[in-house]
Amino acid sequence: MHLPTRITSLLPILMLAGAGWRVPGRVVGGEPHGIGPSAGPGGTVTGRVRFTGRVPKNPVMDMSAEPNCAARYKTMPHLQLVVVNPNGTLANVFVYVKAGLPAGATYASPASPVVLDQSACEHHPRVFGIMVGQPLEIRNSDPLLHNIKVLGRNNRTFNISLPAAGMTVTRTFTAPEVMLTFKCDVHGWMRAYAGVLPHPFFATTGTDGRFAIHGLPPGTYTVEAWHETFGTQTGTITVKANATATVDFAFARP
Numbered sequence: 469m470h471l472p473t474r475i476t477s478l479l480p481i482l483m484l485a486g487a488g489w490r491v492p493g494r495v496v497g498g499e500p501h502g503i504g505p506s507a508g509p510g511g512t513v514t515g516r517v518r519f520t521g522r523v524p525k526n527p528v529m530d531m532s533a534e535p536n537c538a539a540r541y542k543t544m545p546h547l548q549l550v551v552v553n554p555n556g557t558l559a560n561v562f563v564y565v566k567a568g569l570p571a572g573a574t575y576a577s578p579a580s581p582v583v584l585d586q587s588a589c590e591h592h593p594r595v596f597g598i599m600v601g602q603p604l605e606i607r608n609s610d611p612l613l614h615n616i617k618v619l620g621r622n623n624r625t626f627n628i629s630l631p632a633a634g635m636t637v638t639r640t641f642t643a644p645e646v647m648l649t650f651k652c653d654v655h656g657w658m659r660a661y662a663g664v665l666p667h668p669f670f671a672t673t674g675t676d677g678r679f680a681i682h683g684l685p686p687g688t689y690t691v692e693a694w695h696e697t698f699g700t701q702t703g704t705i706t707v708k709a710n711a712t713a714t715v716d717f718a719f720a721r722p
């Protein structure tokens with residue numbers, strides 16, 4: 469793996485900076501990264517994803533096999549299997565247009581990468597969308613080895629070793645797939661999920677449980693909401709030009 473000289477020279481500094489880094493063990497809601505890339509003028513689909521019922525407790529991560537990770541936390545963090553926001557909504561829900569786009573329409577993928585960071589022995593973000601052909605920059609911000617494995621059904625499976633802080637590798641995906649699973653061979657608790665789509669009409673809920681998908685041509689669409697623990701739900705929505713249509717979802721503990 470090629471490591472640029474500039475990064476190599478920074479490694480000792482990055483490793484020193486990482487050595488004193490401690491993160492309180494708390495449930496971190498999804499970042500407010502919920503807006504998918506805009507596809508120009510058109511209608512908007514927006515909504516929120518509620519959670520009903522008793523909030524399940526996420527198990528504590530077992531970092532006993534990796535003291536270097538455990539040392540980063542004052543108290544052990546919890547798995548992020550279900551992240552319910554204080555307002556009763558659900559974070560880390562991937563919402564996307566599943567059907568209804570004009571037949572034969574194609575959409576250019578952005579040149580700007582989506583970044584998947586390995587930080588404090590977790591993937592960040594945990595749930596995200598990316599277009600077919602769009603670069604995914606996989607980065608290690610920890611001064612220890614992460615081995616990122618992608619388990620694809622439609623895309624080729626790969627396995628990337630990033631042994632030091634500051635290392636990055638870029639990959640692209642060739643086919644739509646909802647969802648691709650990312651794991652780390654070294655740290656069994658690490659998980660991330662990517663929705664790979666041939667269009668830009670997707671978003672992920674964050675700390676407010678909301679999503680917004682912009683730039684849809686007028687039409688009737690099937691919109692799907694995916695959650696790693698609760699599965700999928702679909703809704704049907706009609707979008708008019710320059711107008712906002714709302715579709716809400718609600719997941720409950722089975």
Ligand SMILES: [Cu+2]
Binds near residue numbers: 615
């Ligand atoms: Cu790892």
